[in-house]
Ligand SMILES: Nc1ncnc2c1ncn2[C@@H]1O[C@H](COP(=O)(O)OP(=O)(O)OP(=O)(O)O)[C@@H](O)[C@H]1O
């Protein structure tokens with residue numbers, strides 16, 4: 310049996326005394342588009358951040374293509390992997406953040422080439438060619454020389470997505486990438502994600518855009534209070550939620 | 566009354582003053598370069614998670630910032646040899662000024678580091694950069710932009726502090742001026758010229774820093 314793209318087993322994560330993830334189990338395969346929904350504070354961001362080790366976690370395992378992420382267990386002792394190894398594993402995934410987090414002192418194209426040059430060790434010219442391809446793809450080829458401060462929020466987010474995808478990750482993580490945007494800029498970003506999904510990119514996206522989740526996802530995961538309360542095909546669970554919590558959540562979420 | 570200004574004697578020794586000024590600039594330049602390295606390492610240590618890093622860094626900054634620089638200069642030059650560490654006048658002064666400026670620059674850099682949104686580091690981690698790569702490509706370049714205005718005034722005040730090297734007979738501008746003053750009795754003329762040389766140099770330094778700032782400003 311081939312390995313799953315992502316396999317999470319009994320994931321536990323606390324911030325101090327507060328347990329935020331209380332045993333999350335989840336698998337997805339190559340090409341899957343999975344949306345994570347749930348009310349504020351339910352642990353969606355934390356889940357994504359554990360997958361690329363931006364957060365440490367105390368219990369459970371995360372595997373990407375069969376490879377255990379972040380920790381080794383030997384003789385009953387769980388140890389954090391060396392930083393170099395973690396850096397390599399982080400590059401298996403790409404992440405787009407709510408706040409874009411573009412490097413403000415670098416032009417759009419330099420934001421994209423930085424990882425290609427420093428991590429992938431591509432020669433400068435090749436890195437620029439790859440970066441241009443992705444900037445074109447997100448519709449910003451003509452803005453390659455612009456600095457983040459010269460771009461709109463929607464444009465910045467598209468550069469940030471290009472920066473992540475250019476690294477050729479096996480799984481893309483999107484954390485509410487449209488939440489910080491003015492309403493009129495949301496669509497251009499969703500359009501980019503939609504087209505990546507259509508191209509078969511595997512992605513795990515946290516979103517409050519229910520209509521979008523319904524439209525693009527193969528699977529929707531509903532998180533509640535640190536666990537996955539319900540998951541399934543949105544065309545099945547949105548009209549007929551089997552838990553009361555999801556029914557309530559869907560009722561209070563806007564579909565516009 | 567009846568004192569007439571006569572600059573002839575000062576002009577005759579002007580090349581000494583110029584040489585003194587050049588030496589002062591060189592001292593400041595060397596000390597600041599070293600001080601930036603010390604300050605950068607200290608700033609990262611001040612913000613480190615580990616107490617073992619924060620403690621010594623904090624102690625260094627507190628001690629240096631609360632000791633008059635003249636005391637530090639005299640200590641390094643006169644007391645260290647007693648402990649078996651022998652340095653020439655110039656080396657001794659550069660070392661002192663570097664350690665002194667390192668403590669001030671550490672505070673300046675710390676402020677500049679705190680102003681960087683943590684999300685940028687995470688974005689770097691997310692594409693697979695190591696902490697070191699993130700520091701060199703993202704954190705330090707942004708920090709430098711954040712601190713340029715205060716870095717400029719720190720550099721100028723360090724340059725002015727080179728006049729204290731006269732206390733250990735390093736032949737910089739103040740030392741030379743005092744010598745000319747003693748030899749020619751042209752007190753007013755000598756100190757007017759020396760002061761103007763300081764003013765002109767500091768103004769030029771400020772102008773250079775403004776240029777650097779403009780160059781490094783990110784377009785928006
Ligand atoms: N760094 C942190 N330190 C302490 N508590 C934290 C930290 N990050 C998150 N939490 C807490 O963990 C819980 C889950 O947070 P998380 O950000 O994962 O929620 P979320 O589902 O993404 O919410 P939202 O929809 O508001 O983004 C919240 O109660 C939050 O307060």
Ligand SMILES: [Mg+2]
Pocket residue numbers: 353354355485
């Ligand atoms: Mg969140």
